[in-house]
Amino acid sequence: MGHTSEVNDPTLVDGFYNWGTRVNSREREFELSNGKNISVSVVNSNGSSLKQYANQSSHIGYGIGDSDGGGMNQNERLIIDFTENPLTYVQFGLDGLGGLFVDGSSTRVEITFALEDGSEVVKSYQKSPGDTGNSQLLYEFDFSSPNNPIVSMELESTGGSWELRYISGYENPTSPDSFNYLAVDSDMEVSETKTVTLTLENAPEYTAVDADSNGVFQAGLGQEVMLGTDGQDIFKWLDDALDSGKDVVVNFNIEDGDVIDLSDVLDVDEEAGVDDDVDETIDDLINAEVVGNDVVLTVDGGDTEQKIVIHQGKEILEDYISANDSIDELGMYAEILKLTD
Known part of the structure; x- marks a missing residue:
């Protein structure tokens, strides 16, 4: 979901780059080719809706956030729900990571990965060591849990503003001789689930x-x-x-x-x-x-x-x-x- 490259002439659905269809102002739903859905929603205190950003200023990237504060801010949460289609591996791009997110600082994006057995894993993400300022805003990260699939991701930060640019991943084997995987096209904004037999x-x-x-x-x-x-x-x-x-x-x-x-x-x-x-x-x-x-x-x-x-x-x-x-x-x-x- 989302896109991995800058979009000069994007295909928009309700103003979004490959983030599915609108459920309401704060939630979108992406239907996979297997008929299952992944939902993306925002939780905040002021009712701000989801918004697609497109590099409006030097520290704002091309991802999604809520409609105020230049993206996602402290005390706001972005939730990706994989309940219908749990994944063992996810790869995602965090955009808009400006100078406040320098390695070792107190400002970071924290992600809680909820797993199928009910346990949770919390990870923190910042700019690469040595990177400063706003010249590099997009960073790619991944997380895997091969034996305990991921059922949701909850993203928030301790400060600053940021956006979620894209997310892709794949599932556990679904039978002894087949499994499914979900991928993001590196040139366009196409995402689908494929079955490997x-x-x-x-x-x-x-x-x-x-x-x-x-x-x-x-x-x-x-x-x-x-x-x-x-x-x-x-x-x-x-x-x-x-x-x-x-x-x-x-x-x-x-x-x-x-x-x-x-x-x-x-x-x-x-x-x-x-x-x-x-x-x-x-x-x-x-x-x-x-x-x-x-x-x-x-x-x-x-x-x-x-x-x-x-x-x-x-x-x-x-x-x-x-x-x-x-x-x-x-x-x-x-x-x-x-x-x-």
């Missing part, structure tokens, strides 16, 4: 894995799903995490520079040796095949093997796949794999 035989329950601060998704033991972001992602497997299982990579994007890092599993230079052909060695250690609309890599880890499913890989990697589903494996590996440190 895993074409895996006897598929067990999958656990969502989040990226670290460097954009690295590190696989562990068990069956896991890694949902790529809009930027460059590294999907990494360690030798001691191989468990003869199947892990799934969703939203793999060659243009963003995404790679599958097997350098800890396969030391290709060492395995090939001085007199051996490296390409032949790779071909011996990794097998690729098209399964439905996915591409499945089977990695030989010695005592065990690991299957890595690239969701919708047949389309993503179409330059390397012929009409009869045969794969130019070495060409594809050169594009998507990291095999040495």
